[in-house]
Amino acid sequence: xxxxxxxxxxxxxxxxxxxxxxxxxxxxxxxxxxxxxxxxxxxxxxxxxxxxxxxxxxxxxxxxxxxxxxxxxxxxxxxxxxxxxxxxxxxxxxxxxxxxxxxxxxxxxxxxxxxxxxxxxxxxxxxxxxxxxxxxxxxxxxxxxxxxxxxxxxxxxxxxxxxxxxxxxxxxxxxxxxxxxxxxxxxxxxxxxxxxxxxxxxxxxxxxxxxxxxxxxxxxxxxxxxxxxxxxxxxxxxxxxxxxxxxxxxxxxxxxxxxxxxxxxxxxxxxxxxxxxxxxxxxxxxxxxxxxxxxxxxxxxxxxxxxxxxx
Amino acid sequence: xxxxxxxxxxxxxxxxxxxxxxxxxxxxxxxxxxxxxxxxxxxxxxxxxxxxxxxxxxxxxxxxxxxxxxxxxxxxxxxxxxxxxxxxxxxxxxxxxxxxxxxxxxxxxxxxxxxxxxxxxxxxxxxxxxxxxxxxxxxxxxxxxxxxxxxxxxxxxxxxxxxxxxxxxxxxxxxxxxxxxxxxxxxxxxxxxxxxxxxxxxxxxxxxxxxxxxxxxxxxxxxxxxxxxxxxxxxxxxxxxxxxxxxxxxxxxxxxxxxxxxxxxxxxxxxxxxxxxxxxxxxxxxxxxxxxxxxxxxxxxxxxxxxxxxx
Numbered sequence: 001x002x003x004x005x006x007x008x009x010x011x012x013x014x015x016x017x018x019x020x021x022x023x024x025x026x027x028x029x030x031x032x033x034x035x036x037x038x039x040x041x042x043x044x045x046x047x048x049x050x051x052x053x054x055x056x057x058x059x060x061x062x063x064x065x066x067x068x069x070x071x072x073x074x075x076x077x078x079x080x081x082x083x084x085x086x087x088x089x090x091x092x093x094x095x096x097x098x099x100x101x102x103x104x105x106x107x108x109x110x111x112x113x114x115x116x117x118x119x120x121x122x123x124x125x126x127x128x129x130x131x132x133x134x135x136x137x138x139x140x141x142x143x144x145x146x147x148x149x150x151x152x153x154x155x156x157x158x159x160x161x162x163x164x165x166x167x168x169x170x171x172x173x174x175x176x177x178x179x180x181x182x183x184x185x186x187x188x189x190x191x192x193x194x195x196x197x198x199x200x201x202x203x204x205x206x207x208x209x210x211x212x213x214x215x216x217x218x219x220x221x222x223x224x225x226x227x228x229x230x231x232x233x234x235x236x237x238x239x240x241x242x243x244x245x246x247x248x249x250x251x252x253x254x255x256x257x258x259x260x261x262x263x264x265x266x267x268x269x270x271x272x273x274x275x276x277x278x279x280x281x282x283x284x285x286x287x288x289x290x291x292x293x294x295x296x297x298x299x300x301x302x303x304x305x306x307x308x309x310x311x
Numbered sequence: 312x313x314x315x316x317x318x319x320x321x322x323x324x325x326x327x328x329x330x331x332x333x334x335x336x337x338x339x340x341x342x343x344x345x346x347x348x349x350x351x352x353x354x355x356x357x358x359x360x361x362x363x364x365x366x367x368x369x370x371x372x373x374x375x376x377x378x379x380x381x382x383x384x385x386x387x388x389x390x391x392x393x394x395x396x397x398x399x400x401x402x403x404x405x406x407x408x409x410x411x412x413x414x415x416x417x418x419x420x421x422x423x424x425x426x427x428x429x430x431x432x433x434x435x436x437x438x439x440x441x442x443x444x445x446x447x448x449x450x451x452x453x454x455x456x457x458x459x460x461x462x463x464x465x466x467x468x469x470x471x472x473x474x475x476x477x478x479x480x481x482x483x484x485x486x487x488x489x490x491x492x493x494x495x496x497x498x499x500x501x502x503x504x505x506x507x508x509x510x511x512x513x514x515x516x517x518x519x520x521x522x523x524x525x526x527x528x529x530x531x532x533x534x535x536x537x538x539x540x541x542x543x544x545x546x547x548x549x550x551x552x553x554x555x556x557x558x559x560x561x562x563x564x565x566x567x568x569x570x571x572x573x574x575x576x577x578x579x580x581x582x583x584x585x586x587x588x589x590x591x592x593x594x595x596x597x598x599x600x601x602x603x604x605x606x607x608x609x610x611x612x613x614x615x616x617x618x619x620x621x622x
Contacts, residue, residue, distance in 0.1 A: 197544055277508045
C-alpha cells in the first residue's frame with residue numbers, strides 16, 4: 001500500500017496503564033494487528049521512557065526476556081521498539097537484533113543528537129530499519145528541524161519522523177516540515193500525531209498530502225495526554241480511499257479487549273458509531289444493533305447486512 | 312471574522328441528556344458563548360426533533376415561553392432555532408420573530424423539500440436569516456444535493472448547510488459538495504460535522520478550504536452519536552490562524568459547567584490537554600498544573616505564565 005502504518009497502542013497507550021499489559025493481551029494484540037494488515041507493531045520502550053517511571057510494566061523496558069516471549073507470537077508481525085539515546089547503548093542494538101526486532105526508533109532532540117547519531121549508525125549497520133523520531137517538533141524552528149534531520153539522515157536513518165509530542169502543531173506547519181525534510185534528505189518521512197487540539201487526523205492528513213508515508217496510530221487513540229491518532233479512524237479513512245486491503249473488522253475486534261486492560265474508561269459508542277458511519281447508517285436506524293451488547297462481531301454483521309440490503 | 316461559527320451545544324448536545332438543561336445552565340451558556348464571540352447560538356428544535364422523543368426537555372420544543380425566558384439573557388446573543396418541515400407551520404415563524412429569534416434553520420431532504428420551500432420563503436419574508444440544512448448528505452448523489460440546494464436558494468435561503476448527519480462523509484466529498492453548491496447558488500455555504508469516523512475536523516477544514524463560511528460546533532463535541540466538531544478545538548484552530556478575536560478562555564470556562572448537566576461522563580483531561588497544547592507545553596512540564604483540580608481559570612493562568620516566561 002501507499003502508506004506504512006505503525007501501531008503504537010502498546011507503547012504510547014502504556015501511559016494509560018503504566019505500561020502494564022497482561023502477556024495474553026500483548027500476544028493477541030500483536031497477532032490480530034498483524035493479521036489486520038498493520039505494517040509495524042511497536043511493543044515498547046527499550047530501557048524506559050524519557051523520564052523513568054516508577055513501577056512501570058514490561059512495555060516500558062523491552063527486556064530481552066520480554067522480547068523473547070514475543071517471538072512465538074506471529075512470524076508475520078514486524079516488531080518495532082523505541083528508545084531515548086540516554087537509555088540506549090550499542091549492546092542494546094545487538095540484543096534487539098537477536099530477538100528478531102526489525103525496527104528501532106530513536107528519539108532525537110538537539111540535546112541528544114550526537115549520541116543518537118552513533119546509535120543510528122550502529123542500528124543501520126546491524127540491519128535494522130531505523131527511524132529518527134524528532135520529538136517536540138512544535139518547539140523547533142524549521143532550521144533546527146532540518147539540521148537534526150540532515151544529521152540523522154547522514155548517520156543512516158531510513159525514516160525521519162516528525163513527532164508532535166505536545167500535540168501543538170497546526171496542519172500548515174506539518175506540511176512545511178514534511179516538505180522541507182523531503183528537500184534536504186532522501187529519507188522517508190513519518191508523522192506521529194497527538195490529539196490535544198483535535199488535530200491528530202488533520203495533521204496526519206496534511207503530512208501524507210505533503211509526502212509523508214509513515215503514520216503512527218493507536219487503537220482508540222490511547223496514548224500520552226490526549227492520545228494519538230485513532231487507528232480505527234485512520235484505517236477506515238484509508239479503506240474508503242481504497243488504500244487498505246483488509247476489512248476493518250480485525251482492528252475493531254481488538255477494541256473491547258483493549259478496553260479491559262486500560263485503566264481509563266472506554267466508550268462502547270466510540271466504535272459503534274464508527275461502524276454506523278462506516279456503513280453510512282443513520283442514527284434513526286440504530287435499532288439494527290443489539291441493545292444487549294452481544295458484541296462487536298454481531299454489530300459488524302448487522303451493519304453489513306443492512307448496508308447490503310439497501311444497495 | 313472570515314467564518315461564522317454557530318454553537319449547537321444545546322441543540323445537538325440535547326441528545327446526550329434528552330434535551331434537559333437547567334434554565335440556569337442555558338442562561339449562562341448563552342451569555343458566555345455570546346461574550347466569547349460566537350456568532351450564533353442555537354437554543355433548540357421548534358416542536359421536536361426528526362423523530363419525536365419521549366419526555367424530552369424544553370430544548371427539544373422551543374415553546375414561546377421558553378424562548379421568552381431567553382430574551383433577558385443577553386442582548387448581544389444572536390439566537391438560532393432549528394426545525395423539521397413536518398413539525399413547522401407558518402405561525403411558528405411569526406412566533407420566532409416575536410421572541411427575537413434571528414435565524415431559522417430548516418432541515419431539508421428530498422421528501423420534505425416542498426414544505427421546506429414554503430417555510431423558507433415565509434421565514435425570509437419575515438426577516439429571519441434562513442439556513443436550509445440538507446440532512447444525511449452522505450446518502451445523496453451530487454445531483455440530488457444540487458437540486459435541493461437550488462430549490463432552497465430560489466425560495467430565499469441565505470445559507471445552504473451540508474449536514475453530515477451520519478458522520479459518514481469523507482473530506483474529498485465535502486469539498487466537491489461545497490464547491491458545487493457554490494457554483495449553482497449565490498448562498499453562503501455551511502457545514503455541520505459529526506465525528507463518527509474521526510473526521511469532524513478534517514471535513515470542516517475541507518469545507519472552509521472549498522469556500523464554506525458557516526461552521527457548526529459544540530462544546531466538548533456533545534451531540535448525536537459520536538458528536539459534533541469540538542467547539543474548543545475549532546476556536547483554538549481559528550485563534551492560531553489569527554481568525555478569532557478573543558481569548559479562548561471564555562469557551563473553556565463553560566466546559567466544567569456543561570460537564571455537570573450532561574448525563575454522559577466528561578473527561579477533565581480533554582480540556583487540560585488542550586490548554587497544554589495551546590500553549591505548547593510538554594507533558595513533562597505538566598507539574599505547573601494544580602493536582603487538586605482547583606479549576607480551569609487556575610490552569611489557564613498557569614499555562615499562560617509558563618508560556619510567557621519561556622519566550
